[in-house]
Amino acid sequence: MKATINPHSNNIDTEDNKPVIVIEHLHKRFGYKKVLNDFNLIVERNKNVVVLGKSGSGKSVLIKCIIGLLKPDSGNINVFGDNIPKLGEDELDQARAKIGFLFQSNALYDSMTIRENLEFPLKRHWVEIADDEVNRLVAESLENVGLAHTSGLMPSELSGGMLKRIALARTMILKPEVILYDEPTTGLDPVTSREIEDLIIALQKKYHTSSIIISHDMNCVKRTADVVVLLLDGKCYAQGSFEELQLSEDQNIKQFFE
Amino acid sequence: MSLILSTKKFLDETGNMARFVGRFFSAGIRPRYENKELLNQCFIIGYQSFPLVGLTSFIMGLVLTMQLRPSLVDYGVESQLPVMVGLAIVREIGPVITALIFAGKIGSSIGAELGSMKVTEQIDAMEVSGIKPFKYLVATRVLAATLMLPILTILGDAVALFGAYLGVNIKSVTSFSLFFLQVFKSLSYSDVLPAIFKTFFFGFAVGLVGCYKGFNSNKGTQGVGISANSAVVLSSVLIFIIDLLAVQLTEVLGLN
Numbered sequence: 228m229k230a231t232i233n234p235h236s237n238n239i240d241t242e243d244n245k246p247v248i249v250i251e252h253l254h255k256r257f258g259y260k261k262v263l264n265d266f267n268l269i270v271e272r273n274k275n276v277v278v279l280g281k282s283g284s285g286k287s288v289l290i291k292c293i294i295g296l297l298k299p300d301s302g303n304i305n306v307f308g309d310n311i312p313k314l315g316e317d318e319l320d321q322a323r324a325k326i327g328f329l330f331q332s333n334a335l336y337d338s339m340t341i342r343e344n345l346e347f348p349l350k351r352h353w354v355e356i357a358d359d360e361v362n363r364l365v366a367e368s369l370e371n372v373g374l375a376h377t378s379g380l381m382p383s384e385l386s387g388g389m390l391k392r393i394a395l396a397r398t399m400i401l402k403p404e405v406i407l408y409d410e411p412t413t414g415l416d417p418v419t420s421r422e423i424e425d426l427i428i429a430l431q432k433k434y435h436t437s438s439i440i441i442s443h444d445m446n447c448v449k450r451t452a453d454v455v456v457l458l459l460d461g462k463c464y465a466q467g468s469f470e471e472l473q474l475s476e477d478q479n480i481k482q483f484f485e
Numbered sequence: 486m487s488l489i490l491s492t493k494k495f496l497d498e499t500g501n502m503a504r505f506v507g508r509f510f511s512a513g514i515r516p517r518y519e520n521k522e523l524l525n526q527c528f529i530i531g532y533q534s535f536p537l538v539g540l541t542s543f544i545m546g547l548v549l550t551m552q553l554r555p556s557l558v559d560y561g562v563e564s565q566l567p568v569m570v571g572l573a574i575v576r577e578i579g580p581v582i583t584a585l586i587f588a589g590k591i592g593s594s595i596g597a598e599l600g601s602m603k604v605t606e607q608i609d610a611m612e613v614s615g616i617k618p619f620k621y622l623v624a625t626r627v628l629a630a631t632l633m634l635p636i637l638t639i640l641g642d643a644v645a646l647f648g649a650y651l652g653v654n655i656k657s658v659t660s661f662s663l664f665f666l667q668v669f670k671s672l673s674y675s676d677v678l679p680a681i682f683k684t685f686f687f688g689f690a691v692g693l694v695g696c697y698k699g700f701n702s703n704k705g706t707q708g709v710g711i712s713a714n715s716a717v718v719l720s721s722v723l724i725f726i727i728d729l730l731a732v733q734l735t736e737v738l739g740l741n
């Protein structure tokens with residue numbers, strides 16, 4: 228299988244309001260527990276959608292369905308026109324090349340150096356990629372997160388904040404058009420959180436990506452969100468700008484903003 | 486009631502494992518092959534296990550000889566000691582001991598490695614970046630275990646025979662060449678080949694069970710420990726079951 232995308236194509240037409248992700252009637256249950264129950268969402272190009280929700284409300288399940296790690300029981304997830312749950316293995320691989328995923332736990336390969344971690348996804352998606360091109364991309368992505376000096380280290384030698392940045396660099400190295408962030412700032416101190424938020428915003432500007440960000444850190448939400456979505460009882464309970472939701476009188480919404 | 490439940494659990498597990506084997510074959514056969522990772526795993530699984538296999542085989546050969554001698558002396562056939570020991574090592578004890586040591590070392594390390602990769606979402610991360618974990622992690626390890634155990638067994642047998650040679654020399658004096666001449670003269674192909682052949686299956690079982698347990702590890706550090714542990718237990722039991730089947734089969738085929 229050969230990927231059809233080109234790492235240099237930053238000439239994405241900046242036609243706003245065009246949806247890149249359309250989720251319709253998504254259902255997912257584990258045993259008797261309905262985690263997603265008729266969830267709907269539209270993500271427009273160049274927009275950051277932040278998903279709010281209590282712990283265990285199914286936020287991670289939602290974005291794992293989008294990338295195809297979990298199969299929903301029913302519903303459609305259109306990403307650039309591909310209906311993810313219906314794709315075959317190879318088509319799913321093609322579609323995933325356009326989607327970046329930042330894991331809640333970073334999920335860096337702990338038996339590999341930072342450099343190998345970054346090279347790993349590269350060597351797969353573009354089979355024909357030349358060595359000096361690999362070097363260039365690795366250097367560029369490490370530079371983006373300001374950790375050029377760590378390339379020879381092992382993940383166990385880095386701090387939590389640094390690991391998050393490396394994970395971000397690995398996510399960005401394929402130049403995805405859509406990025407799914409699973410709690411990018413949880414567990415980090417406020418200063419480091421701010422740095423990660425700045426990075427997310429900067430990379431967003433640089434590469435014109437759209438994203439779904441999962442968070443319950445209100446500072447992060449406020450700074451990064453174009454649209455805020457509240458996930459409650461498996462549904463999209465409320466949707467609007469940060470200010471709109473902040474002013475809401477609804478008890479369920481209010482509790483997040485206190 | 487609990488009997489029904491545990492029977493159901495056993496059948497579920499067997500079914501899942503059968504599906505796992507199916508996925509191994511379908512993923513392993515389709516290109517692209519992860520040759521570099523396969524070589525890397527052969528190095529880790531084969532080469533790095535040799536010191537341990539060598540040491541245990543050596544001691545086993547030596548001790549076996551020392552234990553057998555008194556009975557043979559009683560029957561007045563002490564001169565047959567090399568033949569007895571050689572047959573025992575090559576036909577049965579060498580392959581089984583090597584496989585059990587292998588299960589303890591490799592089965593647990595594969596189970597723990599894949600288990601912790603599973604719980605820290607590293608396997609998901611591979612999947613997301615377009616690498617088939619089944620190809621990259623499972624197929625390479627199972628294949629490496631299948632190919633390396635027979636080689637380790639042959640080397641282990643050789644070391645064990647050397648241990649036996651020293652064992653013989655503790656109480657009587659035999660020359661190196663005479664000892665091995667005696668051993669090899671008593672061995673036929675039907676002693677050696679089935680014994681080596683079955684170790685491919687031992688290796689396959691160890692690799693597969695390790696990967697299966699790791700892949701299906703539960704969340705948390707406890708889950709990883711349980712996978713590693715049950716990988717060793719199950720693959721050790723499987724080694725004996727395969728051994729039993731192998732001896733039946735050679736009997737039926739008249740290879741004795």
Ligand SMILES: Nc1ncnc2c1ncn2[C@@H]1O[C@H](COP(=O)(O)OP(=O)(O)OP(=O)(O)O)[C@@H](O)[C@H]1O
Nearest residue numbers: 257260262280281282283284285286287288289331
């Ligand atoms: N693989 C799975 N098997 C069974 N249940 C699962 C699985 N994955 C998630 N769940 C359940 O689905 C629910 C939602 O989990 P999820 O991880 O999406 O929560 P979350 O909103 O991301 O919470 P957090 O903020 O703590 O990360 C939980 O109750 C969890 O127990």
Ligand SMILES: [Mg+2]
Nearest residue numbers: 286287331409
């Ligand atoms: Mg989560």
